[in-house]
Amino acid sequence: MSDNKTVPTDVDPKEFLSAVEHDRRREDGFALLEMMNRVTKLKPVMWGPSIIGYGxxxxxxxxxREGDFFYCGFSPRKANMSLYFIPGYGTYSEFFTRLGKHKTGASCVYINKLADIDMGVLEELTAACVKHMKATYG
Structure with a gap:
């Protein structure tokens, strides 16, 4: 039994992104969707009403306490783009020194726009996260 309130839904991530009002967030969301699809090779799934997760x-x-959750994901929030790397940003400090302008939370990375960061580093970070999660959890 899952105690987690953020669970997978049947909403299409592309439909969700199409409805994002903020032009920059919507455009960056589609760019992240394409990149994460390519790098993770996993199907994107909506988790709750506003997070696109992979794995x-x-x-x-x-x-x-137990439940199910995604390996990595993102959400185009009003204030910023939230990126989720479930092992936590501390695990990947080497990437964050090269990422560009960002802020961090427990398992979140906040950016204002993709133009502020190095997308190559974000791709490396995403691949490392998925590799770690698959090795740890299968």
């Missing part, structure tokens, strides 16, 4: 794994904490 899926099951977790169970010592506390008994």
């Amino acid at each position: 899926q794994y099951h977790y169970k904490y010592d506390s008994g």
Whole structure:
């Protein structure tokens, strides 16, 4: 049984991105969709109402909390583009020194626009995240 409120939905990620009002977020969202599709070789899935995620794994904490979540993903939020790398940004500090202008949270990376970052580094980071998650969770 999953305790996670953010679960996969049947919404088409392209339809979701098409409805994003902010022009830059919508354009950057489609660029991220293309890049992550190519790099992960996984099908994009909407998780909850606003996150596009790639891959899926099951977790169970010592506390008994368990659920399913995605390996990596993104969401075009109003304030910024949120990128999710589930192992956490601390695992990939070498990439963040080269990424460009960004801020970090627990497992989130916030950017204003793709033009602020090095897309080659983002591709490396995405590939490393998926490789790590597949090796750890299958």
